[in-house]
Amino acid sequence: MSVLVYTESDKGTFKKIALETASYAKTVADQLGTTVTAVTINADDTSVLKNYGVNKVLKVSNKDLDTFNAQRYADVITQACNKEGTKVVILSSSADSKYLAPILSVKLNAGYASNVVDAPSSLEPFTVKRTAFTNKAFNFSKIESDVKIVGVSKNSYGLYENSVELTEEDFSPSIPESGVHQKSINKSSDKVSIADAEIVVSGGRGLKGPENWGMIEELAEVLGAATACSKPVSDLGWRPHSEHVGQTGKPVASNLYIAIGISGAIQHLAGINASKVKVVINNDPEAPFFKAADYGIVGDAFEVVPKLIEKLKEFKAQNA
Numbered sequence: 001m002s003v004l005v006y007t008e009s010d011k012g013t014f015k016k017i018a019l020e021t022a023s024y025a026k027t028v029a030d031q032l033g034t035t036v037t038a039v040t041i042n043a044d045d046t047s048v049l050k051n052y053g054v055n056k057v058l059k060v061s062n063k064d065l066d067t068f069n070a071q072r073y074a075d076v077i078t079q080a081c082n083k084e085g086t087k088v089v090i091l092s093s094s095a096d097s098k099y100l101a102p103i104l105s106v107k108l109n110a111g112y113a114s115n116v117v118d119a120p121s122s123l124e125p126f127t128v129k130r131t132a133f134t135n136k137a138f139n140f141s142k143i144e145s146d147v148k149i150v151g152v153s154k155n156s157y158g159l160y161e162n163s164v165e166l167t168e169e170d171f172s173p174s175i176p177e178s179g180v181h182q183k184s185i186n187k188s189s190d191k192v193s194i195a196d197a198e199i200v201v202s203g204g205r206g207l208k209g210p211e212n213w214g215m216i217e218e219l220a221e222v223l224g225a226a227t228a229c230s231k232p233v234s235d236l237g238w239r240p241h242s243e244h245v246g247q248t249g250k251p252v253a254s255n256l257y258i259a260i261g262i263s264g265a266i267q268h269l270a271g272i273n274a275s276k277v278k279v280v281i282n283n284d285p286e287a288p289f290f291k292a293a294d295y296g297i298v299g300d301a302f303e304v305v306p307k308l309i310e311k312l313k314e315f316k317a318q319n320a
């Protein structure tokens with residue numbers, strides 16, 4: 001009857017969200033008076049999970065699962081749930097987990113709440129706090145089914161170290177042939193991806209053209225950040241569509257989002273509301289983005305950004 005958490009990994013290494021979902025699962029398990037079991041898929045070293053309250057790992061190693069496939073991953077988690085007699089399953093709210101959760105929900109006949117930002121406020125009825133209206137509001141949702149699936153928003157709950165004894169078990173679920181065949185093309189494997197980035201440096205049409213993106217990339221490199229852009233920038237072909245952030249692009253839930261030469265249209269803000277600290281650089285003091293910003297610099301990006309890079313490099317050199 002343990003709480004089951006699916007801990008996401010990339011090329012064998014746990015993502016930060018895996019440790020956050022484990023922390024969340026530990027809280028729920030404490031509330032329910034039970035333990036935490038994690039399902040890992042092709043993760044190399046699972047021992048770190050013991051620091052975040054995981055008592056048992058069901059370790060799946062299968063090369064057919066190297067590429068994410070929602071149907072197959074849902075099969076794995078379903079079989080793990082049945083084995084453990086699980087009533088509460090914790091996932092992240094990453095794009096992958098949001099894709100597999102509805103499939104899992106059908107297989108387990110379970111209610112599913114996505115974008116959850118806090119521990120359950122009540123167990124009977126099981127009630128969770130979620131973001132709504134592109135992170136502009138919260139709602140409290142009750143899950144009334146026997147089995148419950150909770151999708152935890154990135155950077156919302158936090159990491160809580162909670163050292164426990166860990167046992168590991170090799171788990172070999174049966175993986176049926178999937179009707180969906182996927183091909184994974186990783187074009188920018190050496191770069192930080194927007195979805196996983198702690199810091200995102202984003203540029204808009206105020207940068208005038210693709211030839212000026214050197215300073216955006218340099219700032220991102222100094223900060224260890226991912227690069228992103230507004231929709232028109234990718235529509236114009238200045239940057240790849242994979243970098244387009246917003247309502248019709250990718251959502252970002254970074255700790256720091258730096259928007260340079262971006263006006264702050266509602267469709268752009270829809271994708272970045274979940275970011276913790278927003279810094280805006282714009283030469284128009286009336287730009288709507290300043291209303292959503294935590295810190296704003298009114299100035300010409302072509303003057304401000306090089307100075308910022310210079311100061312950051314100095315700071316890094318002094319603190320190396």
Ligand SMILES: Cc1cc2nc3c(=O)[nH]c(=O)nc-3n(C[C@H](O)[C@H](O)[C@H](O)COP(=O)(O)OP(=O)(O)OC[C@H]3O[C@@H](n4cnc5c(N)ncnc54)[C@H](O)[C@@H]3O)c2cc1C
Nearest residue numbers: 204205206230231246247248261262263267268283284301
């Ligand atoms: C259905 C729909 C969906 C959409 N989805 C998205 C989406 O997902 N993501 C998205 O981004 N947009 C989306 N849009 C488009 C959105 O409405 C805006 O048009 C877009 O976000 C504007 O991009 P921008 O801020 O880069 O460009 P602009 O609106 O042209 O703004 C450029 C900004 O740069 C500033 N600037 C100019 N020169 C400088 C300088 N030298 N230094 C500093 N600042 C300078 C200007 O003051 C201005 O604020 C969508 C629109 C629709 C209708």
